[in-house]
Amino acid sequence: MVNSGSSANLVAVAALFHKKDRPLKRGDEVIVPAISWATTFHPLQQYGLKLRFLDVQLDTLNIDVSRLEAALTPRTRMVVAVSILGNPAALDVIRAFCERHGLYLFEDNCESMGASLNGRSCGTFGDINTFSTFFSHHISTMEGGLVVTDDDELDYLARVIRNHGWARDVSGAPDPQSPEGFFEAYRFVMPGYNVRPLEISGAVGVEQLKKLDAMIERRRANAATFVKLFSGDERFILQRENGRSSWFSFTMILNPSLGIDRAGVMRAMRAADIGFRMITGGCFPRHEAIKFFDYDTVGPLTNANLAHDQGFFVGNHPRDLTSEITSLREVLDRAAQPAQSAVAR
Ligand SMILES: Cc1ncc(COP(=O)(O)O)c(C=O)c1O
Numbered sequence: 001m002v003n004s005g006s007s008a009n010l011v012a013v014a015a016l017f018h019k020k021d022r023p024l025k026r027g028d029e030v031i032v033p034a035i036s037w038a039t040t041f042h043p044l045q046q047y048g049l050k051l052r053f054l055d056v057q058l059d060t061l062n063i064d065v066s067r068l069e070a071a072l073t074p075r076t077r078m079v080v081a082v083s084i085l086g087n088p089a090a091l092d093v094i095r096a097f098c099e100r101h102g103l104y105l106f107e108d109n110c111e112s113m114g115a116s117l118n119g120r121s122c123g124t125f126g127d128i129n130t131f132s133t134f135f136s137h138h139i140s141t142m143e144g145g146l147v148v149t150d151d152d153e154l155d156y157l158a159r160v161i162r163n164h165g166w167a168r169d170v171s172g173a174p175d176p177q178s179p180e181g182f183f184e185a186y187r188f189v190m191p192g193y194n195v196r197p198l199e200i201s202g203a204v205g206v207e208q209l210k211k212l213d214a215m216i217e218r219r220r221a222n223a224a225t226f227v228k229l230f231s232g233d234e235r236f237i238l239q240r241e242n243g244r245s246s247w248f249s250f251t252m253i254l255n256p257s258l259g260i261d262r263a264g265v266m267r268a269m270r271a272a273d274i275g276f277r278m279i280t281g282g283c284f285p286r287h288e289a290i291k292f293f294d295y296d297t298v299g300p301l302t303n304a305n306l307a308h309d310q311g312f313f314v315g316n317h318p319r320d321l322t323s324e325i326t327s328l329r330e331v332l333d334r335a336a337q338p339a340q341s342a343v344a345r
Contacts, residue, residue: 005133015157141202218318
């Protein structure tokens with residue numbers, strides 16, 4: 001455990017740079033989806049990797065795996081797979097692609113704890129994987145994150161890097177108040193950070209984990225209500241579930257052919273006290289931060305841009321939201337009006 005999902009991503013990338021065999025190196029290329037959170041991307045920049053942005057599928061909002069081969073170059077070393085807002089990415093396809101080409105798979109599963117694909121938990125497909133327990137996520141330790149791996153070397157590296165780069169957590173920790181432990185307790189073996197969580201965050205997380213399955217069931221029941229009320233309405237493009245989503249939230253993209261004014265929809269939701277947000281971070285290359293990155297895009301980012309310009313999400317929560325979703329439906333029925341020009345066509 002670390003003090004945030006962002007720190008988990010930083011530790012994961014750092015660990016891959018310190019592997020004995022085939023470490024990542026500055027200038028290596030990494031394939032990433034155009035939509036994710038900023039701190040999916042920032043550690044990649046901070047370690048000198050070149051990003052190749054791929055568009056997402058409009059319905060799942062996850063990386064368009066049909067374009068993976070087109071993104072591959074002789075310098076490609078890794079794919080970052082992100083399951084957006086609870087919805088599993090095509091992790092089986094991405095993993096097979098990585099195996100075929102000898103690439104690392106890093107799964108940023110910070111938005112999708114409790115999701116699974118073909119019976120396998122999201123956050124276990126990668127060489128190294130991360131989770132967030134920030135307070136709006138599936139379990140909450142207020143701030144917190146996790147690094148998960150079944151690779152012994154990456155496990156060792158992640159433990160050392162999160163904790164000052166010292167060996168104490170992995171070397172059996174003899175008593176520092178003894179001749180043997182005097183030096184061992186402060187033996188620094190590699191460059192690291194201090195991104196430990198508070199003890200109390202760990203304790204809260206252990207209790208929260210016991211409730212995870214029940215909370216996911218509740219979120220899924222809310223999702224069933226949402227899908228029942230909104231599917232089939234051509235005004236809204238909803239997120240299509242791939243595998244078993246843990247439904248972080250409910251995304252909606254206003255059908256671009258209908259000319260619905262998103263600002264008007266936002267004003268109506270605000271007036272009705274319904275919270276809404278941009279879909280994760282929107283299309284990341286459109287942020288100012290991109291000027292610091294070495295990157296290119298693999299073809300146009302049409303769907304990511306559409307999600308950026310015409311999309312939003314409303315929150316899910318592990319309690320019964322039937323009345324909230326019903327009132328969302330009523331508000332949007334009134335507010336999401338196709339433009340007259342679109343109606344006339
Ligand atoms: C995909 C993704 N990665 C990383 C993070 C960072 O997690 P944290 O907020 O715990 O730092 C988030 C945060 O929401 C996220 O959505």
